[in-house]
Amino acid sequence: MEIPLKQKLFYFFPVLFCFCLPFGSLVLSGLIVLWILSSFLNISKKELKAGFLNTKLIVFYAFFFLTVISALVSSNQEEAHFSVEVKLTFLFFPYLFFCFKWPIEILKHCVISFVSGCFFACLYLIARAFLYAFNGQPDYFFYSLFSDFIHASYFAMYLIMAIVLVVTFYSNWFKTQKSVIYSSYFFISIFVTTIFLCSSKLGLISFFITMPTLIVYKFKEKLDAKRILTFIVALIILVIVAAKVLPSPFERFNSLSSNSLQNIDKTSSESTSVRILIWKESFHLIKNNFILGTNVGDANDRLREAYKQNGLTGAYDHKFNAHNQFFQTFIGLGFIGFILLLLLTFGTMFSAIKGKHFLLFIFSLLIILNFMVESMLQTSAGVLFFVFFSCFFNKVSENELVQETAYPNTNQVI
Numbered sequence: 001m002e003i004p005l006k007q008k009l010f011y012f013f014p015v016l017f018c019f020c021l022p023f024g025s026l027v028l029s030g031l032i033v034l035w036i037l038s039s040f041l042n043i044s045k046k047e048l049k050a051g052f053l054n055t056k057l058i059v060f061y062a063f064f065f066l067t068v069i070s071a072l073v074s075s076n077q078e079e080a081h082f083s084v085e086v087k088l089t090f091l092f093f094p095y096l097f098f099c100f101k102w103p104i105e106i107l108k109h110c111v112i113s114f115v116s117g118c119f120f121a122c123l124y125l126i127a128r129a130f131l132y133a134f135n136g137q138p139d140y141f142f143y144s145l146f147s148d149f150i151h152a153s154y155f156a157m158y159l160i161m162a163i164v165l166v167v168t169f170y171s172n173w174f175k176t177q178k179s180v181i182y183s184s185y186f187f188i189s190i191f192v193t194t195i196f197l198c199s200s201k202l203g204l205i206s207f208f209i210t211m212p213t214l215i216v217y218k219f220k221e222k223l224d225a226k227r228i229l230t231f232i233v234a235l236i237i238l239v240i241v242a243a244k245v246l247p248s249p250f251e252r253f254n255s256l257s258s259n260s261l262q263n264i265d266k267t268s269s270e271s272t273s274v275r276i277l278i279w280k281e282s283f284h285l286i287k288n289n290f291i292l293g294t295n296v297g298d299a300n301d302r303l304r305e306a307y308k309q310n311g312l313t314g315a316y317d318h319k320f321n322a323h324n325q326f327f328q329t330f331i332g333l334g335f336i337g338f339i340l341l342l343l344l345t346f347g348t349m350f351s352a353i354k355g356k357h358f359l360l361f362i363f364s365l366l367i368i369l370n371f372m373v374e375s376m377l378q379t380s381a382g383v384l385f386f387v388f389f390s391c392f393f394n395k396v397s398e399n400e401l402v403q404e405t406a407y408p409n410t411n412q413v414i
Helices: 005-023 027-039 045-052 055-072 077-085 089-098 104-134 152-173 178-198 201-218 225-245 247-256 258-262 274-288 299-309 313-317 325-354 358-373 380-395
Strands: none
Touching: 005 027, 005 104, 005 152, 005 380, 027 089, 045 055, 045 089, 055 077, 055 089, 055 325, 055 380, 077 299, 089 380, 104 152, 104 178, 104 380, 152 178, 152 201, 152 358, 152 380, 178 201, 201 225, 201 358, 274 299, 274 313, 274 325, 299 313, 299 325, 325 358, 325 380, 358 380
């Protein structure tokens, strides 16, 4: 069945958005605006009404409007405006996903577009690093110098999600197209290599937690004691070889040693162990502003005051946030905001377990791991990824996406 032009336009922008997402480009804002404008041509009163009764949409909107109210009464209006601006997709994406019909073929295009975007972003970063290395600057192969588009931790998170999508879907969608299957193996090898080059501690921890979970789920019917033992041994060998070939990512874990944790340098701005001191100050702020919080615009100012009073000069000079989204939200929005965030994370995970929705589960796991050590919702890269895929995986399950038929011809869909 031929899709009307106005619907093609509506479905075109999310596919393009998925491709551009790993590049962290300013063009993303423009694509979202165009996507919203195209939605006005496709509104159905029935779908709109059903969408606004969706529980997930209600929770997203409650969190957003609580942020707006908190921002209005904040003392630091510049920070308050930023807090609202960076969370506008809490308002837009639930509307775009839950208030409109989404053909399965379009959702498949979004998956492939995101994976392709990640792949080309990786190729660019690796080529860029080689170019710098040839000019005597090998440091561009690692961490923040390597990840040119977005923060290394977030980019590693994107790539882990891309691996999950490739492993889950490609063997089914393209089972009659062997060249695509073989290409997917190359995609995964590039993604894994790039995750190590990002040299993010959180990225590596997330990788070694989510990948075994993915493999057990994907191959659970074929697993026996022998295969499990082989997998464990292979994983250990991978870690040893990676540590020898790419020592820089693993050297960054030195800050997690017991000696470092017992002798925390308050003046440091680099050591992971400083986050423990930041979390202690965050806890005190939460305790003293438990119900209503400090307001979103004033949260970071109150943290900086605490840093200054307690000698955390490194955190103070670099204006660090709470480096934990649960703490950051509790400080700014109080108990109600914290509960809403729990519903969007742990609530989603429990719902995924109950409904046997693996993709939603592993996505929630990845988000929770990152929320534990990063204030992800303070950055556009974190918010866009979280809200888009949260809506996406609540819109459709992997069982609906994994169909027996081969992936349809692109020309028949868009």
